[in-house]
Amino acid sequence: MPNSRRLFLKHSGILAIGTLLAGKPAINWAERLGEYFANDSFARIYAQLVTNQTVIDSKEIELSLPAIAEDGAVVPVTVSSELNNIQRIYLIADKNPTPLLIEFELTAGVLAFITARVKLAESCNVILLAKTDDQLLRISRWVKVVHGGCGTG
Numbered sequence: 001m002p003n004s005r006r007l008f009l010k011h012s013g014i015l016a017i018g019t020l021l022a023g024k025p026a027i028n029w030a031e032r033l034g035e036y037f038a039n040d041s042f043a044r045i046y047a048q049l050v051t052n053q054t055v056i057d058s059k060e061i062e063l064s065l066p067a068i069a070e071d072g073a074v075v076p077v078t079v080s081s082e083l084n085n086i087q088r089i090y091l092i093a094d095k096n097p098t099p100l101l102i103e104f105e106l107t108a109g110v111l112a113f114i115t116a117r118v119k120l121a122e123s124c125n126v127i128l129l130a131k132t133d134d135q136l137l138r139i140s141r142w143v144k145v146v147h148g149g150c151g152t153g
Helices: 002-036 042-050
Strands: 055-057 061-064 075-081 088-093 100-105 113-118 124-131 136-147
Touching: 042 088, 042 124, 061 124, 061 136, 075 088, 075 124, 088 113, 100 113
Parallel strands: 055 136
Antiparallel strands: 061 075, 075 113, 088 100, 088 124, 124 136
8 A cells, every 4th residue: 555655656746847847848839839820811821931931832742632622621631752851841721711721840851741631711722831951842732622512612
């Protein structure tokens, strides 16, 4: 019985210290998520991601989306590239209430191959930005979203 109490106190102390140490970065992370994934205008989010960098249209990244999405709530997307120096990938929809759909941070030396499902409010351009060591690469695709089998955009 004393061993289980001692073990409980030890684990509680470790958990409390870990929570205190992780508290500030967790708050910063939450603020960052709130800032990037806010219900905001496309122009502001795009400008915030691009800052003063030159954006290059690229064919070295593949963005696969259906041309017509039957349900905007679950639109499949695949991103792939043979470039090995991609650091971050952003996926943005220009007419979505929340323009930033996805942000991925990749480890150095990893080839990008990502599949996900995103939510699109209406027909729009889906833009992919890939940040490398010294460039910001872009590719975009138009997706027509139909609701209930009827084209709305």
